[in-house]
Amino acid sequence: MSAPSTAAPYEAAASPFSADEHRCSSCGISLTTRGSVTFVCPSCGKGIIGRCRQCRDQSVPYICRVCGFQGP
Ligand SMILES: [Zn+2]
Numbered sequence: 001m002s003a004p005s006t007a008a009p010y011e012a013a014a015s016p017f018s019a020d021e022h023r024c025s026s027c028g029i030s031l032t033t034r035g036s037v038t039f040v041c042p043s044c045g046k047g048i049i050g051r052c053r054q055c056r057d058q059s060v061p062y063i064c065r066v067c068g069f070q071g072p
């Protein structure tokens with residue numbers, strides 16, 4: 001028996017991206033706390049989007065710096 005896997009975004013600490021990109025796209029703080037995530041823009045696949053735990057909890061919108069995509 002194994003637990004079902006989920007498609008949740010990986011933790012920022014396990015991200016392959018550089019530290020310079022570890023910044024919340026919504027409020028701009030450094031993503032050094034647990035619970036923050038970094039992922040590639042679902043629209044263009046190039047922009048790096050970071051979200052801190054607080055912005056995730058409050059579903060604050062983010063904007064891709066590369067293509068301007070806005071999403072939850
Ligand atoms: Zn934030």
Ligand SMILES: [Zn+2]
Pocket residue numbers: 041042043044045046047064065066067068069
């Ligand atoms: Zn984008």
